[in-house]
Amino acid sequence: MKTKPKGSFWMTxxxxxxxxxxxxxxxSYGAKERLIPLxxxxxxxxxxTLLLLGQKFPKLVRSFDVSVHDLMRDRSTKKNTASxxxxxxxxxxxxxISLWALGYLILIFLVGFHIANPIFLVLxxxxxxxxxWPKTIILTAxxxxxxxxxxxxxxxxxxxxxxxxxxxxxxx
Amino acid sequence: MLEGLYSALALLFSSPEIFGVIxxxxxxxxxxxxxxxxxxxxxxAILLPFTYGWNPMIAMFFFAGILGAVPFGGSISAILLNxxxxxxxxxxxxxxxxxxxxxxxxxxxxxxATASALGGLFGLVLLLLLIPVLRMVVLAxxxxxxxxxxxxxxxxxxxxxxxxxxKGLVSGGTGILISLVGYSNVFGSLxxxxxxxYLWDGIKLVPFLVxxxxxxxxxxxxxxxxxxxxxxxxxxxxxxxxxVKTVFHKKVCFFRSSAIGTLVGMIPGxxxxxxxxxxxxxxxxxxRRAENFGKGEPEGLVASEASNNACLSGAFxxxxxxxxxxxxxxxxxxxxxxxxxxxxxPLFLREHMxxxxxxxxxIVLGNVIASGFGLLTAKYLxxxxxxNISYIIPIVLILCFAGTYAYRENPWDVVLALxxxxxxxxxxxxxxxxxCFVIGYVLGVxxxxxxxxxxxxxxxxxxxxxxxxxTLVLIALILLVLVFPFLQLRRNRDENEA
Numbered sequence: 001m002k003t004k005p006k007g008s009f010w011m012t013x014x015x016x017x018x019x020x021x022x023x024x025x026x027x028s029y030g031a032k033e034r035l036i037p038l039x040x041x042x043x044x045x046x047x048x049t050l051l052l053l054g055q056k057f058p059k060l061v062r063s064f065d066v067s068v069h070d071l072m073r074d075r076s077t078k079k080n081t082a083s084x085x086x087x088x089x090x091x092x093x094x095x096x097i098s099l100w101a102l103g104y105l106i107l108i109f110l111v112g113f114h115i116a117n118p119i120f121l122v123l124x125x126x127x128x129x130x131x132x133w134p135k136t137i138i139l140t141a142x143x144x145x146x147x148x149x150x151x152x153x154x155x156x157x158x159x160x161x162x163x164x165x166x167x168x169x170x171x172x
Numbered sequence: 173m174l175e176g177l178y179s180a181l182a183l184l185f186s187s188p189e190i191f192g193v194i195x196x197x198x199x200x201x202x203x204x205x206x207x208x209x210x211x212x213x214x215x216x217a218i219l220l221p222f223t224y225g226w227n228p229m230i231a232m233f234f235f236a237g238i239l240g241a242v243p244f245g246g247s248i249s250a251i252l253l254n255x256x257x258x259x260x261x262x263x264x265x266x267x268x269x270x271x272x273x274x275x276x277x278x279x280x281x282x283x284x285a286t287a288s289a290l291g292g293l294f295g296l297v298l299l300l301l302l303i304p305v306l307r308m309v310v311l312a313x314x315x316x317x318x319x320x321x322x323x324x325x326x327x328x329x330x331x332x333x334x335x336x337x338x339k340g341l342v343s344g345g346t347g348i349l350i351s352l353v354g355y356s357n358v359f360g361s362l363x364x365x366x367x368x369x370y371l372w373d374g375i376k377l378v379p380f381l382v383x384x385x386x387x388x389x390x391x392x393x394x395x396x397x398x399x400x401x402x403x404x405x406x407x408x409x410x411x412x413x414x415x416v417k418t419v420f421h422k423k424v425c426f427f428r429s430s431a432i433g434t435l436v437g438m439i440p441g442x443x444x445x446x447x448x449x450x451x452x453x454x455x456x457x458x459x460r461r462a463e464n465f466g467k468g469e470p471e472g473l474v475a476s477e478a479s480n481n482a483c484l485s486g487a488f489x490x491x492x493x494x495x496x497x498x499x500x501x502x503x504x505x506x507x508x509x510x511x512x513x514x515x516x517x518p519l520f521l522r523e524h525m526x527x528x529x530x531x532x533x534x535i536v537l538g539n540v541i542a543s544g545f546g547l548l549t550a551k552y553l554x555x556x557x558x559x560n561i562s563y564i565i566p567i568v569l570i571l572c573f574a575g576t577y578a579y580r581e582n583p584w585d586v587v588l589a590l591x592x593x594x595x596x597x598x599x600x601x602x603x604x605x606x607x608c609f610v611i612g613y614v615l616g617v618x619x620x621x622x623x624x625x626x627x628x629x630x631x632x633x634x635x636x637x638x639x640x641x642x643t644l645v646l647i648a649l650i651l652l653v654l655v656f657p658f659l660q661l662r663r664n665r666d667e668n669e670a
Contacts, residue, residue: 011602015346022349025364033359036620037352044345047338090395094597097394101387101569101590109583113574121566129562143567147574159574160583170582171369 009055016048100124109169112162113151118144176525177300180533183229183526190233194534197237198541204238205245205542228512232527233534235508240538243480244288244546251280251473253564254389262385262607263452263476270468282415283470284477285543287426290419291478292539294430295437295485296532302438303489315625316637320646322619325446327653330608331453337654340608343599347612348619350375356617358624370584379576379585380592380613384606386572387593392600393561412547415470422474425455433479437486446611451479484535492520492528 023041026034100120107116121140125131131139151159161167184190226234246261251268264284271280313321326348330340353364354374365371419426429451436447455475456465465472491502514524576589596606630636637643 008602011598011604012342015342015604019346019349022352022364025366029361029363030359032624033356033361033363036623037349037363040345040348040616044342044349047342047345051338051342090601093395094391094594097391097565098594101593104569104573105586105590108573108586113577117570120570124566125562129560129566131560131562139563139567143570147570151574151578157578157581160577160581167583170584172584 009052012048012051012055016045016052019044019048096128100128108160108162110162110164112165112167113159114144114148115162117147176527177529179526180229180529183530184233184533190230191537193230193234194237194537195541197234197534198241198538198545201238201241201538202245202248202542202545205242206248226512228514229527229530231508231512232530235505236531236534237538237541239484239505240292240481240535241542243477243484244285244539244542247284247288247477247480248281248546251284252277261448261476261480262610263448264473266452266466266476267469267472268476270466271470271473274468276411276468279411279415279418279470280473281546282412283418283473284415285546286416286419287429287474287477288481288546289540289543290426291430291433291481292484292536294427294478295434295482296536298431298434298482299485299489299532302434312642314640315622315629316640317642317646319619319622319626319637320643320650322615322622324646324650324653325450326608326611326615327650330605331653331656336603339604343604343606343608344612347609347614348616350380351613351616352620356620358621370582374617375588375613376580376585377614378579379589381610382572382576383589383592383594384596384610386568387589388596388600388606390565390569390572391593391597393565395597396561416547418470419474419478422471425459425471425474426478428454428458429475429478430482433482434486436479437483438489447479447483448476449607449611451475481539484539485532488528488531488535492531 019041022037023045026037026041029037104116104120107119110116111119118140121143122136125136125139126133147159151157163169243261247264247268250261250264252272254265254269268280268284271277326344327341330337330344349364351374354371355362362372432451432454433447436450452465452472452475455471456462459465459469459471461469461471487502488505491505514520514527520528572589573586576585577583579585596609599606599609626636627634638647
C-alpha cells in the first residue's frame with residue numbers, strides 16, 4: 001500500500017472549502033451573475049471530490065491521473081507522490097521564511113521601504129544566511145542605493161514611507 | 173502597406189539615436205525580464221508616464237524594444253532560477269532548468285537566445301504575409317468562438333502542465349473563480365468582495381503573478397536551502413555555441429513553434445502563455461524523444477522560446493486592429509496609444525501602418541539585441557545559479573515587493589503578493605500546477621464576458637455555442653485533449669503487455 005500524500009489531501013480540502021465559499025456566495029447573486037461561478041464551482045467540486053476520494057480509493061482516480069509528462073513513461077516507473085508529503089522540516093522552513101517575509105512586510109507598513117529594506121537585509125543576511133559583516137554591509141548598501149536611485153531619482157516616484165511617517169494607507 | 177514599412181525604416185536609419193532608444197529599451201526589458209516577477213507589464217506601466225510628449229513613433233520603438241527583450245530576459249530566470257519572469261516563459265523551466273542542473277546552462281541560454289531572436293524574426297515575416305488576411309481571420313472569432321478558445325487554452329495547459337490532469341483542472345477552475353472577484357463590467361455589480369474595498373478592483377494581475385510565480389519560488393529556494401546548482405560555474409556557462417547550433421538542427425520544431433506562436437498571438441486574449449504551452453505540448457506529442465521532455469530536452473526549450481517571441485508580433489495585431497488587448501501587456505500598450513493620441517481600430521491599419529511597423533521593428537531589434545547580449549554574457553549569467561541563495565532571497569524579495577508597490581502605489585498589493593506567494597508554494601508543493609491557476613485567472617473574466625455576449629447575441633439561445641464551424645472544431649480539440657491521455661495510456665499498456 002502506497003503512502004498517501006497527507007499534504008495533498010489537506011490542500012485539496014482547502015481548495016474544496018474555497019470553492020464552496022464561492023458557490024455559497026454566488027447563490028446571493030442574480031441568475032446571470034451566478035451562472036459561470038456555479039458552473040465552474042460545480043466542476044471544481046466534482047474534481048476535488050474525486051481527488052479526496054482518491055486518497056482512500058486510489059483506483060478511482062488512477063485513470064485520471066495522467067498528464068502529458070506522464071504519458072511518455074511507464075506508469076510503473078512513475079514517481080509516487082510521496083514527495084508531496086509535508087515533512088516537518090519543510091513545514092518548519094516554510095513557516096520560517098513566511099515569518100521573515102511577514103516581518104519585512106510589517107516593517108514596510110510601519111517605516112516604509114527605505115528604512116525597512118536595510119533592516120530586513122542586514123537581519124536576514126546575518127541571522128539566516130550567516131553572511132560575513134563586510135559582505136552584508138556592501139550588499140545592503142548596493143541594494144538600498146539601487147532601490148533609492150530607481151524610485152527617488154530615476155522614476156521620481158514616492159515610494160511608501162510607512163504609517164509612522166504619516167504615509168497614506170488606502171482602505172482595505 | 174509597404175509605404176508604412178519604408179516610413180518606419182526611413183525614420184530608423186535617418187535618426188541613429190533611435191537605435192540608442194531601442195538599445196536602452198532592450199537593456200531595460202532584459203533587466204525587467206530577468207528579475208523574477210517584474211516582467212513586461214511592470215516595465216511598461218512604470219515607464220509609461222515618461223514618454224508623454226515623445227514622438228509617437230519613437231515611443232513605439234521604445235516600448236516595442238522593451239517587449240521584444242522581456243521574453244529572453246524572462247527565459248534567463250526561467251532557465252537559471254526555475255522562476256519564469258512571466259507566464260509565457262513557464263514552459264522554458266521544464267527543460268531549461270534541468271539542463272542547467274546537469275551542467276548545460278550555457279547551452280540552454282544559447283538555445284534560448286537563438287530561438288528567441290529567430291522566433292521574433294519569423295513572427296515579423298509571417299505577419300507581413302498575413303496582414304492582408306488579418307481582418308478576416310480576427311473577425312471570424314466572435315464571442316462563442318472566443319469562449320471555446322479560452323476553454324481550449326485552459327484544458328491544453330492542464331494537460332501540458334506537470335502534475336496530473338485533474339489537479340490541473342482544479343487549479344484552472346480555482347483561477348477562474350479568483351478572476352471573478354471584484355467589479356464586473358458585464359453586470360455592473362460587485363461580486364465576492366466580502367465587504368473589502370480593496371477587492372472592488374478584483375485581484376490585480378501584477379501582485380498576484382509576482383506572488384504566485386516569484387515569491388513562491390523564493391520560498392522554495394529557502395526550503396531547499398542550497399544554491400540552485402552546485403555545478404562548477406565554467407561547466408554551467410559553457411557550450412553556448414552548441415546551443416546556437418541546436419536551434420538550427422531542430423528546424424521543424426522551430427518553424428512549427430514560431431508559426432503556432434504567431435497565430436495564437438493573433439487571437440485576442442489568449443497570448444504568449446497559451447502559445448508557449450501549445451507549442452511545448454505539440455513538441456512533446458510529435459517528438460521521437462518524448463520521454464526526455466521535462467528532463468532537459470533541448471527541443472522543448474526551442475519550442476517554448478521560439479513560440480513566445482513569435483507570439484509578440486501576432487499579439488499586436490488584434491490590439492491595433494480592433495482595440496482588443498491580446499494580453500496584459502497589450503492592455504498597457506492600449507493605454508500608451510491613448511496617451512499618444514492614437515486610436516486603435518480598423519482605421520489604424522490604413523492610416524498608421526508606419527506605427528505598426530515601428531512596433532514590429534522595435535520588437536525584432538529588441539529581441540535581437542537582448543539575445544545577442546544574452547549570448548555574449550551567457551557564461552556570466554550562468555554563474556547566477558551557483559550563488560548562495562541567501563544572497564538571492566532577500567534581494568529578489570525586496571525587488572518583488574517594491575515592484576508590486578510601484579505598480580499602482582497600493583501597499584495592500586504587497587500583502588496580496590505575499591499571500592499569493594505562500595499559496596503558490598503550497599500548491600506547487602502538493603503538485604497542483606500553478607500555471608493552470610494563472611491561465612484560469614487570466615482567461616476567467618474574458619471567458620465569462622464572451623459567454624454572456626454570446627447569449628445576448630442569440631437572445632438567450634445556447635445553440636449559438638454549437639453552430640459555428642470554428643466552435644465545433646474547438647470543441648473537438650478540447651475533447652481530443654481530454655480523451656488523448658486515456659488513449660495514449662491504453663496504447664502504452666498494450667505495448668507493455670505485448
